[in-house]
Amino acid sequence: MIEIENITIGSVLKRLRLSMKFSQEELAARSSLDRTYISMLERNIKQPTITTVFLLANALNMKPxxxxxxxxxxxxxHIIKRTKV
Amino acid sequence: MIEIENITIGSVLKRLRLSMKFSQEELAARSSLDRTYISMLERNIKQPTITTVFLLANALNMKPxxxxxxxxxxxxxHIIKRTKV
DNA sequence: GTAGTCTACATACTATAGTCTACAAAATGG
DNA sequence: CCATTTTGTAGACTATAGTATGTAGACTAC
Structure with missing residues (x-):
């Protein structure tokens, strides 16, 4: 059981985007999100809210x-490890 | 087609929580989230990140x-309406 | 009535989601 | 090779995710 801090969507997002033959620019336009934010999501610099997940999925022509x-x-x-200070 | 600004998880979350007969306190403990945050999620005051969705689903013994x-x-x-300024 | 449980709400805080501009680096196609 | 397209990155910003404490109201059981 591997401990992680966050769910990271980078690899899934990039794989699905490329399978649709979209550029980040194209995906950004289709999802009404910022192009640089798409880049950050793919590199796991940021994580999306549930609304953003819906926007991305819709833009990728799939169900959330x-x-x-x-x-x-x-x-x-994997298990999400939550630390208490 | 109804336009919305965000995906709100309040009604789904509350329904599932009650179906498990959990209090907000119980769900908070099981998901390692703050109890008052659970309350805010149910009242659609805040929306969760993807990691939080995973934590909540796991706590509710279901797949994300x-x-x-x-x-x-x-x-x-419904369609998510994104406004450009 | 009283104690305990449950939840809403206020307040304040830290960390980060998401936007935007500018520029650099990398990739692609002719 | 070169021009164009694509992506990475920095920096700054606004809005908000998530935490935490305290208070108050509602409800139930004794």
Whole structure:
């Protein structure tokens, strides 16, 4: 069981984007998000809110739950570690 | 087609929490989130990040994608409206 | 009535989501 | 190779995610 701090969507997002043959610019336009933010998401610099997940999934012509399913598969066997100070 | 600004998880979250017979305190403990934040999520004062969605779903003994599916059903026929200034 | 449980709400804080501009570096296609 | 396109990155900004404490109201059980 691998401990992680956050769910990171970078690899899933990039894979799906490329499978649609979209540039980041194209995906940004389709999702009404900022192009540089797409870049940051793909590099796991930032994580999206639920609304952003919906926007991205819609832009990728898939259901948000399908997008999340992809994440589940990537993070199977991982546990999110929450630290208490 | 109804325009919305954000995906709000309040009604889904509360329904699922009650179906598990958890108090907000219980759900907070199981998800390692703050109790008052759970309250705010249920009242749609705040929206969660993807990591928080995973934490909540796990605490509710369901897959994150199932949780998101519930949201999809609630928001079927809605479109997220993004305003450009 | 009283104590305990549950939740809403206010307030304040830290960390970060998301936007935007500018520029540099990398990739691509002819 | 060169021009164009694409992506990474820095920096600054506004809005908000998430935490935490305290108070108050509602409800239930004894």
């Amino acid at each position: 739950s399908e997008f999340v399913q992809q994440l589940e598969e990537d993070f199977d066997g | 994608s199932e949780f998101v599916q519930q949201l999809e059903e609630d928001f079927d026929g």
